[in-house]
Each structure stands twice: as C-alpha cells, then as structure tokens.
Amino acid sequence: MTTTATRTEAAPAGRAADPVPRGRRRTATLRTPLLFCGPFVVLFLAMYLAPIVYAAVKSLFVIRRSGLGLTGPTEVFDPLANYSRALDDGDFTASLGRVALFGVVQVPVMLAVALTLALLIDSRSARGRGFFRLSGFLPYAIPGVSAALVWSFMYASQSSPVNHLLEPAGVRIPFFDDGVVLWSVANIVTWSWTGYNMIIIYAALQSIPAEVLEAARTDGASALRIAWSIKIPAVRSALVLTAVFSIIGSAQLFNEPSVLQPISSGAVSSTFTPIMSAQAAVAAGDYPYAAAQSVVLAVLVGVVSFVFFRLTGRGDQA
Template identity: 75%
Template sequence: MGREPVRPTGTAEQTAVAPKRAAVPDGRRGRETALGLRTLLLFGGPFAVLFAAMYIAPLLYATVSSLFVVKRSGLGLAPPTREFEPLHNFVQAFGDHDFLGALARVGLFAVVQVPLMLGVALGLALLLDSRSARAKGFFRLGAFLPYAIPGVSAALVWSFMYSSESSPINQLLEPLGVRIPFFANGAVLWSVANIVTWSWTGYNMIIIYSALQTIPAEVLEAAKMDGASALRIAWSVKIPAVRSSLVLTTVFSIIGSAQLFNEPAVLQPISSGAISSAFTPIMSAQAAVAAGNYPYAAAQSVVLALTVGVLSFVFFKLTSRGENA
C-alpha cells in the first residue's frame, strides 16, 4: 500500500486567511531594548541615586556603626577607640529604662492619637464630600492650612498657648475656676498630641477627600435610589471605597509617631522638667549623640527602625487579610 499524504490540520479557508507573523529583525529588537534601558535610566536613575544616597547609605552606615563600641581611657587623656562588639549596644538599649520608656510612650501616643486624628480627618472629608456642603474650597483650605505651617513654628505658637504665665486658654477659663495643667506628668503627652493632631489632620483629610472624589457617581445614585440615607451611604459605600487611603494614612501616621521630635523638643524648655531629654526615641538617640556615643545612638535608631518596620508589615498583613476575607 502507498503512503497517505499528510493533510493540513485546518481547512483550506483557515489556512488561506491565517495571518503570517512578521519576523522582527534582531537589529531592530536590540535597538528597542537599548532605547527602553536608556529611558529607564533617564527617568529612574535620579530617583535611584537620591534614594541610595539619602536612605540606603545612612541606614547601612548606622547599622555598621551600631556594631562598634567607643571606649575611653580612665583618665580621658588618650583618644577614644572603637572596638567591634556587635551585641553590646543593643543589649544596652534593651536595658536602658529611659529608651524603653520612650518607646512605650510613643507607642501609647500612636495608639490614641492616630485613630483620633484619622477619625477627625475622615469626618471632615465626608462633610466636604456631601452634597449639602457649601464653600468647600474655603473649608478645605482652612483645614489644610495648619499643615502648611512648619512643625517647629506650630510648636512655638502652641508653646505660647501652653505657657503657665501667658496661656490665653487658661486666662479664658480663669473666671470659671478651671486651669489646665498642660505640662503635668499625665497631660504633657496629650499636649504634644494636640499639636500633632492640629498640624496633620488636614493633610490626611486631603488624601481621604481625594479618594472620595474617585467614587463613581452612578454608585452613589444607585444607593440613593435604593432608599439609603446620607449616613447609610457614607458608612456602607464611601468609607469602604476609601479603605486603601485609610490604610495608607495609618501607616504614614505610625511612621510619623515614631519620628516624633520637633514638638517635644520645642516644648522642653518650658515644660518644667516634664519633657526629658529621652522623652521620645529620637530624642534619646540625640542625647547619646550629644554625649559623643555615636554607636549607641545608631543602635537606638536601628531598633526604632526595625520596630516601625515590623509594625507596618503586621498592619499591612492584617488589613490585607481583612480585605481578602
């Protein structure tokens, strides 16, 4: 028997109309790849250089410095020496009651102040986004204006408001027989929290308000046609829609709480000792720098950075789990 001819897998019509894939020359493909690399370097290069110089390099330097110990002679006549003892500074940090107290203080600050600030920011954003709101531009600018004031300047203004001698707040409350002890041991942390809340609420409000503007009008109209009230729409439609913005502002606020420095440092001279040199972790590290113990300051900075990184990672995991559930 003869061998059967090989038949095409498709019909004649399919074979006729099947488009032919144009072969790209190797030279052209190489030029496109080179152009893509040049574009990437042109736009991403400056950011990569600045990121490495301003973030990666200081972080690596602090990490390496934290592994050494500065030792001085008993009489202080010989120059100090640096010896490699990788765990010494970290053991000292976790045994330093002032540093641990500063970490706990900032942790309490974040647990109370961050939800309060973001709650106020969310409420303001929802009010501005409501249909009945008037003069939105004026109130948006008024809420954002405190953020435009530098942190040190804002702290100086509030130091005048808190002063035991010239506080206008206590002067207004004096006829009522009320006097607020802004720098009492149990109140000084919340005096600082008030300044931070006043300064940063508008910033977070703008982020949340911008997210509210991306909600499709059809979704809001459908909820309204279903008989949902304005409060119900805000709770069931708007707040879930800005969940990612709330997560973002929360992480930023946690990082900002760990970096608390300007406000307590400005208030320290008039706090009558209520704000110590180790009131926050960064102030504690600054005190170590002032004492000439740079490796110990670097170790405190590394501990603070790792703590904030772990907390931010855990928060992202918890929020992403809730979103996927």
C-alpha cells in the same frame, strides 16, 4: 513528479535596508529609561540606603575610653553591646512605651476627625467646599516648629489664653504635668496633620462612581447610611495608607516635644521620645549607641507596619 520551489520575497523597491542592527536598537531603547531613572537611583542610594547601612554598621561598635583619659576614645567591634544596653536603658524603653501609647491613642482620634471632616465636605448639601478644604489644610502648611512655638505660647502658664478664659470658672489645665504633657504634644500633632489626612481621604471619596450614590439615594438610603455602607468601605485603602503614615510619623516624634522642652519645667526630658534619646546620645559623642537606638526604632516600626498591613489585608481578602 511535482517539484516545489522555495521563493524568497525581495525587499520592496525603493526601501533601504535597516542600517542599525536589532541588538543595538534594543540597547538604545533600554538606555533612555535608565538615563531618566539614573539620577533618582543615585540620590536614593546616597541619601537613603547609604545612611541606613552606615548606621547599622556603626551600631556594631562600642566606644572605649581609657581610665585616665590620656588617650582618645577607640571603637571596638562588639555587635551586641549597644543593643543590650539600649534594651536595658530605662529612659530609652520608657520613650518607646511613651510613643507607643501616643500612637495608639492619637492616630485613631486624628484619623476619625479627618474622616468626619472629609465626609462632611463631600456631602451633597455641603457649601463652600473649596474654603473648608483650604482652611483644613492650612495647619499642615505651617512648619512643625512654628506650630509648636505658637502652641507653646498657648500652653505657657503665664500667657496661656486658654487658662485665662477658664479662670473665672475656677478651672486650670496643667498642660505640662507629667500625666498631661504627652496629650499636649498630641494636640499639636493632631492640629497639624488632620487636614493633610483629610485631603487624602477626600480625594479617595471623589473616586466613588456617582451612579452608585444615586442608586443608593433612589433606594431611600439616608446620608448617614450611604456614608457608613458605601463611602467608608470605599476609602478603606486611603485609611490604611494614612494610618501607616501616621504610625511612622508617631515614631519620628521630635519637633514638638523639643520646642516645648525649655518651658515644660522638666516634664519633657531629653529622652522624651526615641529620636530625642538618640539625639542626646549624639550630643554626648556616643554615635554607635545612637545608631543602635535608631536601628531598634526602625525595626520596631517596620514590624508594626508589616503586622498592620497583614491585618488590614485580611479584611480586603475577606
């Protein structure tokens, strides 16, 4: 008959028992990242989510005023009134179409220029890369309002150096004509943001392994072939990122047309862009209608960005 004895290992001599329970240690471990993330979460909720929720709720009310004006305006809950008014507002819908046309034309042109500049700086024969990176990025470092003020001097009919240079040839560019003013604004935005996008694309180009490029050169691939077949596909994610940023920025167009408005002879109206239209509603004291315009714009931008991500994501899966 065999007897099996169970032995309990004793703690090593000289080793004290852990005075802190395991559950308390786990709580202390979780508390540390929460303390670091806490300030960000508070600021995110207070400065980002709270205004969005407030605007969405505010857009569900309508301001009603008495016919005689003897009493102050009151807010009445009418969830669809402001949205139907926004969709029937010709000035607001025209501003949406204007910004959509702006984005369809300006964003591809700007990213094409940024990609070309990044490829040129990244080329094997490029010299003075630091200088060209800095000079390309400098326009972005200038505040948008300041850049618009400088360009307003370039566009003004009385002081435009561009038209003065073209005057001997009998050419004059009507920067503030109805069919041209949108592209005058697009020129300012392109000048300001091309360098920013160039830096993002250039940083993505630096992640391409040197062995891949050297193998392509060994196989006899030209610089143009390497750029088209290796470099551009490698920075596709950076191009998608800059495209989404540019789409959102186009929807938020405000500074440049606002600065040009006083000298545009009426070509830039107070409702030239959706943000300017919402600002005009705020100036008129109609905050719920301004909130509804902002919500409509945010939803449209979110849908366009989502569709763009899905379309570009299919290319990655393929």
